[in-house]
Amino acid sequence: MTHIRLVYNSGYQWVKKEDVYVKGFIFTPDNQLLRAEQLADYFSNISSFHVFQERLQQANGLFSVVVKKGNILWAAVDTTRSFPLFYYHKQDSFFITDNPDTLKEYQIPLVVDEDNAILFAYSGFVNGAKTLLKEVYQIIAGQSLCYENDCVTKEFHKEFLTETFSMKTREELKAELKQVLDHVGKRMVKVLNNRPVAIPLSGGFDSRLIAYLLRKNNYPNVICYTFGKNNNPEQNNAQRTTHNLGYPFYFINYENYFNQSFTQDPIFKEYVNFATNYCNRFAEQDYFAIRELMKNDTLPENTVFIPGDSGAIAGHLLDEKMEKSEFSFAEQAFNEVFSLVYPRQKEVEIIRKEIHFLDKQSDNYPPYLIYENWRFQGTTALAFNSSKIWAFWGFEHLLPLWDRDLFDFFVHVPFQHKYDKNLYKETLIDLFNEFNIYFPGEELYPSTDLIKKVSFRSKLKSKFPFLKKFVHIWKNDHIGNQYFAKGFLQELKASKERRTLLSFNGISSAWYLMQVRKTVQNEKNN
Template sequence: MSLVSPILTRRQWRSHSISDSTTLWVVGDESCDDQLVRILAREGGLVEGLRTVTGHYAALVLTDHEVTLIEDPIRSFPLFYSVDGGVVAVSDDALALGRTGADYAADYDSRIEFRHSAYAAGPNTLYAGVSQVQAGEVVSVSRSGDVTGVFHRRVEYSGLHITDTTAVDKHFTAALDATMSRLLAHANGRQLVIPLSGGLDSRLLSVYLKDAGYENVVNFTYGTGRTSEVLISEKVAAALGQKWLFCPYVEEEIRSSWDTAETADFIKFTHAGASLPHVQDWFAVRWLKEQGLVDDDAIFLPGHTIVGNMHDEEILDDPNVSREQIKDLILHHHYTLQPDNGAVYKNARLLNTIEAFLDEIGYDGSVESRLTALEYWNVRERQTKYINNSVRNYEFFGYAWALPMLDREVYLAWGDLHPNITRNRDWYEGYVNRRYASATGQDLLTFAPSNVSKGKRDAVKAVLRSVGLLSLAERTITARAVQNHPMGFNWFINGMGSAQLYKFTRSGGNLLGAYADEFLTDTWNSQCRIFTDANTPSGS
C-alpha cells in the first residue's frame, strides 16, 4: 500500500516541519499553526491538545507510516480520503478522489439520504470509496490502509448547570468576548460584512461590533422587495449607525445568472462532496462582488451559532425516552424533504449510523443525554454539512469568513448552561434584545412569518387537528408561500413549473428536496456535469 502526496487545491495551505519524518499542513486561521505545532512537538496527547485549540482550521500530519487528517469542531475546511487499489489518497477536494461524469461511481445509500436531508451522514460522501472527515474528528490512515478515527470535540454538558439569567448572561458574554476579541485583533480594521436578517444571530454580531467601537462594518440584506424582514434589518442597521445595503432579487436576473458556466463551477466547489450547495445569499454576494460594494479583503460574518440546535424540546419532559424514540426524532426532523420519505427511514446504513452515533455519545436516556443526542446530531450533520458549509459561497467569490459564535469558548460555554436554558432560544432572544436595547435605546421585535399570536395559532391548529385537516392545511399554506417566496427561492428550480412546484410542496415536499433532485441529476444548471456524461443533454 502506498501513500500518495496529498492533493491540495486550496492555495492557503501552509507547511511546518515537526521533525525529520513528520510534516504538518494547516489551512485556516494562521493563529492555529503555532497551537498545532506545539501540540505535535510534545509527546502524546494529540486529542487532548486539540481540545484546547481556538480558531477554524483543518490539518494534515504526514509521517513515513501514516497520514492523519484533522477537522476542527465545525468542519471548517472539508477533508477527504480514499483507500483503493493499494493506494491511500487524501485531498481537500472530493472531486479529486471520486469518479465523476460518465465514470461516476455512486454511493447509492448517500444519494438516498441526500434526497431527503440535503447531505450525506457520517463519514460518507456521494462518491463510492471516498470518505469525509467529520466535524471534530481525527482520522489516521496507515500505509497498510487501516483507518482509525476519534473525536476530539463534541457537544457535551459539563454539569455546571448555570441557570440564573444574570449569571447566564455574564458567562455567555465572557465567552463571546474571547472569540470576538480574537476576531477583531485579526481583522485589524478590515471590513466586516454581516448578512443581516430580521432574526437574532446576525443582529447580535452587529450589536457586538457597535459596542466594540468597530467602524468598518457593512450589513447587507436581500429579497424580492421591501418585506417585513428587510424593513427590520434596515431599522437595525440604522439604529446601530452602520452601513446597510439591499440586494433586490429579480426573477429574470436570478434565472439568467444561475444557468451559467460560472455557477456550474460554484456548484462543483460548494457541494464539498456531501452537501447541497447553499444558494440563499449566492446572488447577493455575487452582486456585492460585481458592484464593488465591499472590499476585496473583507471578512464575512454569518450568524451561524452553537445556540438553538435543539428540537422537539417536549421530549425533555417525558419520564422515559428510549433510543428508538430518539432515533425516530432524528429521522423525522432531518429527513423530510420529499413528499414520501419512507425510503430513507428504511435505509439500513443510515439507521446503523444513527445507532453508532448514540453508542458514541453513551446515550442513557437522561435529560442531558437527550439534549446531547438531538443537539449534537444537528450540529455535526445538518449545521456542519449544510448551514455552515454556506461559507463556501464566500470562498468562491474570493472572500474570507469567520464564525465567532462557533469558536471554542462559545461552543464550550453553551455546555455549561442548564438544560432549561439550552432547550430552546427563549433566554437567547432576551439576551440579544437586552444588548440591542442597551446599544440603541430601542426595542425591536425579531422577524416572524406571521403576525398572529402563538396562542391563536395553537387554538386553530387544535381545531384542525381534531377534524384531521391540520397536515393538509399546513402543506397548503407552505405551498402557497413557496409560490411567492420573499427571497425568490422558487426561482432556483429549473425542472418544475409553478403548478408542478405547488403540487410537490402541497404533497409535503420541500424546496431543498427539489434542489437536491436537480443537483443529483445534473439538471440544476445545464452546464454542470458531476454525475452524468458531459456529452449527454441536460435532463436526458
C-alpha cells in the same frame, strides 16, 4: 502509501511547512493568534496521535490540518468543518483531499452510493462520514483521523456532549454569557486586524449580535446587506439595526433576477461543484447578492464576511416538549431533517436505520444532548457550507458564534435555560438595549397559539404522510426561491424525475443529485 492532494486555495489558503499542511487560524489557550506558518508550527514536532489530539483540544478557531510522518498520517477538521477533508482507503494506499474529484487523477472511479443518495434526497446532506460516492468518506466536524499500518482510526477531539451541568442561577448564567460574548468579540476583532467587514444581516438575533459586537468594539469599516423580495420582513429590522449602529446598509432586490436563467451559467455550475463536494446541498441564497455587491465595487478584495451562523448551540434545536420521557428524537429527526421529498416506504426504512440510535437510552448523556450533537455533526455542517459562497469569490469568513468558549458554555447550560434559546435571547436583549437595537414587538418566544398549530400539523403529517403533498412551498417565501426554482424544475422535468418535492431545498437537492449522476455517468462512458 499515503497521498495528499489539497487544491482549494480560494479565500483561506493551504500552507505547507515540511510535512504539515494547515488552513485557517486558531487561538491558543493563552490567547495567541496563529495562522499560516505559525499555525503549522503548532502542529509540528508531535510525537503521537495522542499528542495530536491534545493540541486539537486546545485549539480555538477555524482550521483543518494534515500531518504526514513517514507512512503515518494524521488529519482533523474543526467543529464547523469549514474546510472539509475527504479520504479513500484501499489496498495499502490512503488518499486524503479537499476535493473528491482529484481522486480521478489516481484512476479511482467515482461511483454513486444509492443508499446515500436516498439520504441526500431527503435531507440535502449525507449522514456521518459518508458521501454520495462509494468508498469515499469525509472527516466529521470535530473529528480527527489516524492512518497507520494500513488501518484508519478516528476519534472526536470535540463533541457537544457533557455529563456535568452548571449549577449557577439564571442571573449568574446571563452574567457569564455576557462575559463570554465580550471575549468572543475581542477575538473576532483581533483576527480581523482592521480588514473591512461584510455582515449578511437578517432580521433575527444572531447576525444582529455580530453587528453589536463590532460596534461595541468600535470596529470601523463595516457594511451590512440583506436580500430578497422588496419589503420582506427581514429588510425592516435589518435596516433599523444598521441605522441605530451607524453602519451602511445595502438591500439587494432579488426581483431583478427573477427572469434570469442561471442553472446553465458556467460560473454558477462551477460554484455548485466547489460548494458541494458530493456530501452537502449548495447554499444559493447569497449568490446573487455577492455578485451584485462585487459588480458595484462595494467589497474591497480583503473583505471578511461574518454571518450569524450559528446560534444553534444556544438551544435553537430544542423545545420544551423534548424533556418528556415519551418524546421520540428519531421521529423528530425524520420529520424535521429528512423532509425534503414525499416519503417512499423502502426509502423510509433506510433512513430510520440511520437515526434509530437517537431513541436509545444513554448512561452518560441526556437524549436531547445526543440529538443536538448529531445535528451539529451533520446538519449544522450543511449550514456552515454556506460559507463556501464567500470562499468561491475569494473572501475569508469568520464564525464567531461557534467560538470554543461559547460552545463550551452552552453545552453545560441546563435544558430549562436552553430550549427555544431562552437564556440566549434574554441576554441579547439586555445587550441590544445599549444601542437601541431590540425593537418592541419582536416576539421573544413562540406564541402559545403558534406552538399548538405547529404541534398539531406535525402530528397530522406524521400520522397521515400523504398530507405533505399539499404543503404550500412558497407561502413564506421572502427570498424569491419560487422564481429561482424554475430552472431547476425545468431540468428535472426534462430528465423525467418523478418525485413530490416538498420545499425549495428539496428541489435544489434533487437537481444537484441529477448533476452528480450525469457527471459520474459521463466519467464512466469516457
